[in-house]
Amino acid sequence: xxxxxxxxxxxxxxxxxxHRLAQGRVPRHFRLGKRRLIEALLQxxxxxxAGLESDLQVLIEESLKTPPPPHRKARPEPAPRLRxxxxxxxxxxxxxxxxxxxxxxxxxxxxGVPEPKPFIPDAWQxxxxxxxxxxxxxxxxxxxSGKTYVAIEATRRAIEADRTVIYTSPLKALSNTKxxxxxxxxxxxxxxxxxxxxxxxxQAALLIMTTEILRNLLYDAAGxxxxxxxxxxxxxxxxxxxYIADPERGVVWEETIIxxxxxxxxxLLSASIGNPQDIADWLTSIRPTPCHLxxxxxxxxxxxAGYLHPTxxxxxxxxxxxxxxxxxxxxxxxxxxxxxxxxxxxxxxxR
Numbered sequence: 001x002x003x004x005x006x007x008x009x010x011x012x013x014x015x016x017x018x019h020r021l022a023q024g025r026v027p028r029h030f031r032l033g034k035r036r037l038i039e040a041l042l043q044x045x046x047x048x049x050a051g052l053e054s055d056l057q058v059l060i061e062e063s064l065k066t067p068p069p070p071h072r073k074a075r076p077e078p079a080p081r082l083r084x085x086x087x088x089x090x091x092x093x094x095x096x097x098x099x100x101x102x103x104x105x106x107x108x109x110x111x112g113v114p115e116p117k118p119f120i121p122d123a124w125q126x127x128x129x130x131x132x133x134x135x136x137x138x139x140x141x142x143x144x145s146g147k148t149y150v151a152i153e154a155t156r157r158a159i160e161a162d163r164t165v166i167y168t169s170p171l172k173a174l175s176n177t178k179x180x181x182x183x184x185x186x187x188x189x190x191x192x193x194x195x196x197x198x199x200x201x202x203q204a205a206l207l208i209m210t211t212e213i214l215r216n217l218l219y220d221a222a223g224x225x226x227x228x229x230x231x232x233x234x235x236x237x238x239x240x241x242x243y244i245a246d247p248e249r250g251v252v253w254e255e256t257i258i259x260x261x262x263x264x265x266x267x268l269l270s271a272s273i274g275n276p277q278d279i280a281d282w283l284t285s286i287r288p289t290p291c292h293l294x295x296x297x298x299x300x301x302x303x304x305a306g307y308l309h310p311t312x313x314x315x316x317x318x319x320x321x322x323x324x325x326x327x328x329x330x331x332x333x334x335x336x337x338x339x340x341x342x343x344x345x346x347x348x349x350x351r
Contacts, residue, residue, distance in 0.1 A: 001053055003042065009056065010038045015343055017059050021052070034346035101319035101332050107304060109321075124294050125150050128267075129157070131292040132235070136266040136283055139294045140276040144301040147269045151237050152185060154267055159190065159205045163234025168211040168256070170243045172196065178239075179208045211238065215252050218259035233264040241268040244279065262288045307335040309342065 001009075010018065011034075018037050026032070026040045041052065124141065128150045131137050139147050151167065158165045167182070169175050172195045179193040179200075192201030194209040194217075209217075214236070221230050236256075244253040260266060266283065273279060276293055283291035305317035315334035318324055331339075 001049075006049070006053065007038060007042060010041060013056075013060075015346070017063070020059060021056055025052075034343070102316055102321050104315065106321060107306065107316040121149065122146060124296060125153075128292075128294045129153055131294075132265050132267060135289050136268075136287055136291040137294060138241070138268045138270075138273070138276050138280050138283070138291060140270055140273045141294065141296055142299045143271040144299065145271075145296075146300070147271070151239070151267065151269060152182075154235060154237070155182070155186070155206055158235040159186065161234065162232070163205075164230075164232045165206045165235045165237070166214060166233065167206065167208050167237045167239065168214050169208075169239045170211060170249070172198075172210060174239070175208050175210055182206055182208065211243070211249075211252050211256055215256045215259070218256060222259065230261060233261050235267065236260055236264050237267045237269065239269050241279075242270045242272045242274075245274070257283065258286060260287075265289075266291075307332075307338060309338045313338060 013021075015034050015037070018034065018041070022032075022037060022041060025044050026037070032040060044052075122145075124139075125146055128137050128139055132154050139150055141147060155165045155167070167178060169178060175193060175195050176198070179191060183191045186206060189201070190205045192204030192207045193199070194202055194207060194213050196210070196213070217230070238253065238256070241253065244250050246253075257266065266287070268279070270276075276295055280291040280293040303323055304321060305323050307315050307317045309315075315338060316332045317335050319330050319332050
């Protein structure tokens with residue numbers, strides 16, 4: 001089979017089949033459009049052309065042995081283009097819910113700045129603050145749930161008790177942002193910052209720094225050099241603590257936790273720790289006090305999924321406003337039409 005013949009055959013395949021063919025051959029193939037995917041497959045094949053052709057034939061034969069379900073076409077019929085705010089078509093494919101899919105207006109409803117309301121702490125926030133009086137705490141909750149409130153209130157209570165607080169983050173930029181935010185909340189005389197290229201008010205009651213800086217300070221303290229008020233250290237807040245799993249930088253978080261003074265309480269914050277209970281058990285085993293885990297999966301700010309076509313057309317990805325759970329979720333008719341349109345356009349060989 002010549003290169004042109006192979007390219008033509010690849011162009012005749014649906015995108016999903018090409019992605020199956022690219023598994024193990026083309027890195028990050030799921031990010032490529034059809035034309036670039038075909039180019040990557042041809043470029044990768046080289047002297048392995050026979051293997052690529054063989055695998056392609058196997059996939060084609062598998063598709064021939066698995067006909068589409070009865071009374072359904074192999075590809076959806078193109079649906080009429082939706083105008084913004086117009087109701088979606090009511091025709092349903094077999095197995096899809098009977099209710100009409102949400103339209104674009106309903107999909108975008110509620111996006112914007114909410115009306116101001118009195119702040120009332122959630123039960124898990126109160127639990128975290130109460131537990132910090134006697135134990136270390138890990139807070140593993142979704143983004144936007146209010147982890148920063150726990151950090152701010154815990155810092156306020158520690159400063160009022162004349163204890164030093166250290167707040168660490170993995171990035172200098174985030175440390176600078178927190179320095180500005182906390183200076184506004186607690187006063188510039190109470191807040192200092194220590195990063196690789198910035199040192200301001202190092203004897204302050206609240207010190208912002210990267211985790212590497214704190215690890216180095218704890219190393220120096222173990223050797224008898226005290227640069228900050230570690231003797232009065234009452235609270236260490238480690239933001240973005242999922243970095244403990246980072247292959248290169250995770251050891252910094254581990255060593256910081258191990259060398260952290262026993263009198264200081266640890267507060268670990270993250271929205272993406274995969275195994276927070278294991279981390280809590282480890283802290284309990286190496287620290288003088290047990291570690292209390294705060295964990296929940298309820299999002300205060302719900303997520304919605306949409307599909308943005310290269311032409312700029314936006315449509316809900318699913319038939320519902322929220323992201324449904326479980327498999328077999330039907331797509332929105334307009335998204336299916338845009339998918340079909342995109343595949344039709346990229347099916348044409350690039351000559």
